[in-house]
Amino acid sequence: MRWTWIVGTTLAILALCGLPFLLWPADGAPPPRAPEGPAGVEAEKHYYVLLAVVEVEPEKRPGKPWDSGGSAPDLYYEIWWQGTEVFESATKSDTLVARWTNVAVDLKDVAKGVSLDDSIKAARIAARSGTRPRTSPTVGWSSMSVSRRERACFASAGAPGTNSARAPMFAAAAALIERRVYAEALAGPDLIGRFDVAVDDLTVGDQAWTNPGGRLKSVTCRVLPLDGVDFATLTR
Amino acid sequence: MNVRTLALLNWAAHPLLAVGLCAPCMTVTPRMAPVEGLARWLGLVKQPETYSVLSGTWRLLTTGHPGIGLVLLLFSVLFPVAKLVVLRACLDDARRGRPPGPLFRWTERLSKFSMADVLVVALLVVTSKSYPGGTTVDVRWGLFAFAAAALLSVAVSLGTGRLARP
Numbered sequence: 189m190r191w192t193w194i195v196g197t198t199l200a201i202l203a204l205c206g207l208p209f210l211l212w213p214a215d216g217a218p219p220p221r222a223p224e225g226p227a228g229v230e231a232e233k234h235y236y237v238l239l240a241v242v243e244v245e246p247e248k249r250p251g252k253p254w255d256s257g258g259s260a261p262d263l264y265y266e267i268w269w270q271g272t273e274v275f276e277s278a279t280k281s282d283t284l285v286a287r288w289t290n291v292a293v294d295l296k297d298v299a300k301g302v303s304l305d306d307s308i309k310a311a312r313i314a315a316r317s318g319t320r321p322r323t324s325p326t327v328g329w330s331s332m333s334v335s336r337r338e339r340a341c342f343a344s345a346g347a348p349g350t351n352s353a354r355a356p357m358f359a360a361a362a363a364l365i366e367r368r369v370y371a372e373a374l375a376g377p378d379l380i381g382r383f384d385v386a387v388d389d390l391t392v393g394d395q396a397w398t399n400p401g402g403r404l405k406s407v408t409c410r411v412l413p414l415d416g417v418d419f420a421t422l423t424r
Numbered sequence: 425m426n427v428r429t430l431a432l433l434n435w436a437a438h439p440l441l442a443v444g445l446c447a448p449c450m451t452v453t454p455r456m457a458p459v460e461g462l463a464r465w466l467g468l469v470k471q472p473e474t475y476s477v478l479s480g481t482w483r484l485l486t487t488g489h490p491g492i493g494l495v496l497l498l499f500s501v502l503f504p505v506a507k508l509v510v511l512r513a514c515l516d517d518a519r520r521g522r523p524p525g526p527l528f529r530w531t532e533r534l535s536k537f538s539m540a541d542v543l544v545v546a547l548l549v550v551t552s553k554s555y556p557g558g559t560t561v562d563v564r565w566g567l568f569a570f571a572a573a574a575l576l577s578v579a580v581s582l583g584t585g586r587l588a589r590p
Contacts, residue, residue, distance in 0.1 A: 191509075191513070194509055194516070197508050202442040202445075203442070205439040205443055206442035206445055206446035209476065322430050350451030
């Protein structure tokens with residue numbers, strides 16, 4: 189009985205005094221938690237944004253092939269942010285499913301000297317909440333699009349920032365990202381699909397959308413922090 | 425020192441030991457000078473890691489060093505706790521005018537190993553001076569709490585031993 193009391197009280201005191209350090213370990217930082225799903229972008233931080241995978245419908249319109257020879261389209265995409273085109277991808281030839289990697293070095297890069305940052309093929313955006321004047325809702329809007337090269341389609345698709353359907357989101361959203369996916373054609377770029385995403389809705393990592401707009405079947409967007417991301421993650 | 429003072433010191437060693445076991449005891453900061461910037465960007469340099477006696481022991485046990493982990497668990501965690509228990513029982517006996525039992529003699533003999541963890545960290549700090557790339561091991565305040573608890577229990581142990589001798 190005496191030993192039980194002595195051992196019990198000793199352990200109780202040790203547990204009581206040590207527990208706070210176990211709950212809030214080491215540097216006073218909160219204990220590591222299990223991942224709770226994708227993390228959203230943080231305000232005032234910069235990010236790389238790219239489309240990792242784009243799949244388009246097998247036909248331009250029902251019964252009409254993409255190219256006159258029946259071949260698949262040559263795909264590329266643009267990213268627009270704050271009303272400005274901030275990135276244009278390389279063109280993937282004759283494919284219904286295009287894939288872009290985070291890091292690539294092409295001859296153009298070699299000619300002007302390869303730097304690590306230049307080799308990252310993605311748009312650079314800032315997640316900036318509440319910095320836009322409310323009287324000027326077009327500031328800070330941006331877009332992404334996949335297309336065949338036909339610039340005239342831009343106008344018909346709507347200039348960045350004119351998507352009124354997203355307007356209610358404006359107050360809460362930091363900015364919108366517009367994606368435009370193109371397919372190259374003899375006549376020039378031809379817009380396949382365009383869609384907007386609020387920067388606030390982006391999550392770090394990959395996120396996929398099905399039928400986001402136009403003839404786009406699915407799109408996987410990749411967001412990586414501009415700072416603090418290591419080479420292994422970038423080249424994943 | 426009388427029984428009451430020794431008992432008070434023994435009580436004081438309880439929270440000190442708890443803090444010493446659980447509070448940060450050392451921080452390992454990996455570096456890769458002179459190419460640290462590039463190496464860090466490439467993900468080759470790990471972030472600084474802070475360990476307490478408990479988390480460090482657990483890390484050793486779970487990362488392929490069970491031998492060292494068990495020695496540290498025995499002499500840095502289990503033995504100091506057992507020593508507090510035995511000393512409390514001995515002081516309780518002394519208060520009632522009874523001589524300490526055989527457990528106390530064993531405790532006295534094993535006391536010299538109760539600072540094993542302090543010794544390990546001291547060795548790490550010294551050897552880290554020769555780590556490549558400027559990697560450092562910094563002592564944190566938890567280690568001082570642990571050392572204080574160990575020294576306090578040594579003092580209580582010596583005092584209890586003197587009480588037991590005629």
